Amino acid sequence: AHLDAIAAADGGLNSYLHVDALTALATAADVDRRRAAGEELGRLAGVPVALKDVVVTQGVPTTSGSRILEGWLPPYDATVAARLKAAGTVLLGKTNMDEFAMGSSTENSAYGPTRNPWDHDRIPGGSSGGSSAAVAGFLAPWSIGTDTGGSIRQPAAVTGLVGHKPTYGSVSRYGLIAFSSSLDQAGPMARTVADAALMHEVIGGHDPRDSTSIDAPAAPFVEAARQGATGDLSGVTVGVVRELGGEGHAEGYEPGVLAAFQAGVDQLRALGAEVREVSCTSFDLALAAYYLIAPSEASSNLSRFDGVRYGLRVGDDGSRDLDEVMAMTRAQGFGAEVKRRIILGTYALSSGYYEAYYGQAQKVRTLIGRDFAAAFADVDVLVSPTSPIVAFPIGQRVGDPLSMYAADLCTLPASLAGLPAISVPCGLSEGLPVGLQVMAPALADDRCYRVAAALE
Ligand code: GLN
Numbered sequence: 074a075h076l077d078a079i080a081a082a083d084g085g086l087n088s089y090l091h092v093d094a095l096t097a098l099a100t101a102a103d104v105d106r107r108r109a110a111g112e113e114l115g116r117l118a119g120v121p122v123a124l125k126d127v128v129v130t131q132g133v134p135t136t137s138g139s140r141i142l143e144g145w146l147p148p149y150d151a152t153v154a155a156r157l158k159a160a161g162t163v164l165l166g167k168t169n170m171d172e173f174a175m176g177s178s179t180e181n182s183a184y185g186p187t188r189n190p191w192d193h194d195r196i197p198g199g200s201s202g203g204s205s206a207a208v209a210g211f212l213a214p215w216s217i218g219t220d221t222g223g224s225i226r227q228p229a230a231v232t233g234l235v236g237h238k239p240t241y242g243s244v245s246r247y248g249l250i251a252f253s254s255s256l257d258q259a260g261p262m263a264r265t266v267a268d269a270a271l272m273h274e275v276i277g278g279h280d281p282r283d284s285t286s287i288d289a290p291a292a293p294f295v296e297a298a299r300q301g302a303t304g305d306l307s308g309v310t311v312g313v314v315r316e317l318g319g320e321g322h323a324e325g326y327e328p329g330v331l332a333a334f335q336a337g338v339d340q341l342r343a344l345g346a347e348v349r350e351v352s353c354t355s356f357d358l359a360l361a362a363y364y365l366i367a368p369s370e371a372s373s374n375l376s377r378f379d380g381v382r383y384g385l386r387v388g389d390d391g392s393r394d395l396d397e398v399m400a401m402t403r404a405q406g407f408g409a410e411v412k413r414r415i416i417l418g419t420y421a422l423s424s425g426y427y428e429a430y431y432g433q434a435q436k437v438r439t440l441i442g443r444d445f446a447a448a449f450a451d452v453d454v455l456v457s458p459t460s461p462i463v464a465f466p467i468g469q470r471v472g473d474p475l476s477m478y479a480a481d482l483c484t485l486p487a488s489l490a491g492l493p494a495i496s497v498p499c500g501l502s503e504g505l506p507v508g509l510q511v512m513a514p515a516l517a518d519d520r521c522y523r524v525a526a527a528l529e
Contacts, residue, residue, distance in 0.1 A: 090166070122216065144385065147248075227508075235265060334509055358441075359437075366431070
């Protein structure tokens with residue numbers, strides 16, 4: 074049924090970069106055969122899934138939305154892909170994304186923009202916009218996204234989905250094509266909180282192949298969602314972050330978004346939660362810090378794309394030396410946003426500037442972590458809008474990087490502090506979905522699921 078839906082609707086959405094119907098059908102048939110034979114099946118046996126194209130999949134094309142990886146066939150599976158496979162899921166395909174996950178609209182994909190199923194003239198968010206559009210358009214029941222500065226939560230918010238960014242280190246990064254290694258985290262995008270919690274349980278947990286993987290047992294997320302779904306939040310204290318759309322900090326936030334968010338907060342109170350305003354002054358610096366740290370790490374990570382080891386190679390006709398082939402490959406293989414970040418990151422890391430830029434940004438990161446710690450001494454979770462704006466028209470911001478970066482205002486603090494954060498729908502503004510973000514202390518992802526499920 075999902076393959077039929079893809080065939081019928083993806084011409085209009087462009088949510089998938091690669092679909093292998095024959096392999097998907099063969100995998101599904103194999104599950105049926107094993108079920109009929111009475112074999113023990115995985116927890117998600119036969120359930121289809123879509124993976125963001127930043128997740129490497131053995132023998133299945135993986136581009137990270139870039140021309141520079143065109144034609145590359147990964148020789149192994151990412152841990153996230155391997156765990157979903159072991160649970161019995163059926164891979165429908167790989168979803169579109171901003172090139173190397175840099176963007177908030179999926180317009181930076183080298184393979185054309187993805188459209189929002191709610192309104193085809195609008196963006197589906199980014200960078201996991203193919204993953205959001207596929208699920209919101211019913212071309213997949215759920216999907217994997219990755220979030221470096223908001224790329225699971227913001228696309229979920231603007232397409233009316235649930236999207237959770239797990240605690241940094243709690244889902245393996247092994248086999249995710251690296252953008253900013255100290256921030257990147259994979260997580261679930263789904264139509265319900267319970268689905269997201271279930272997928273998280275399957276992909277999460279320690280992985281010795283990721284040196285930043287946390288060796289702690291995964292919390293019972295499905296149980297937390299079940300508890301939240303009872304609609305009782307008595308005993309839970311919720312902090313509303315003033316710096317994320319509150320009084321004196323509402324510039325750039327659409328009134329309709331703030332109204333829907335307020336309705337969500339009122340609902341939390343009605344369900345028994347105690348609601349307070351909390352101030353985290355360092356959050357005002359998150360955008361500036363993120364746009365130094367992420368490009369700096371990206372400039373280093375992307376140096377591996379040299380025209381020799383992976384995918385595209387340009388100009389290798391025997392007349393040029395290695396440096397020329399590398400330069401031509403990178404010039405033609407990377408898009409404008411990726412080049413902008415490589416230049417910015419290389420500059421910020423260069424000698425004489427390192428302390429002034431990267432070093433300062435790291436200090437801000439510490440302050441953000443301290444503000445969170447102080448807030449969580451008083452409240453169980455923090456809430457804010459997920460995105461200051463609803464899905465905007467395709468083309469509106471692509472020529473103005475700073476206005477594009479502003480889409481990340483609310484999601485960046487939790488990213489920089491490595492904390493779990495979920496986006497759950499909280500209403501509509503002018504007919505378009507608005508998301509409410511719930512942030513929790515490290516490894517307390519279960520609180521996100523509980524509070525989000527209560528709001529659902
Ligand atoms: N929009 C942010 C950026 O462009 C975040 C992207 C992400 O989380 N991958 O960097």
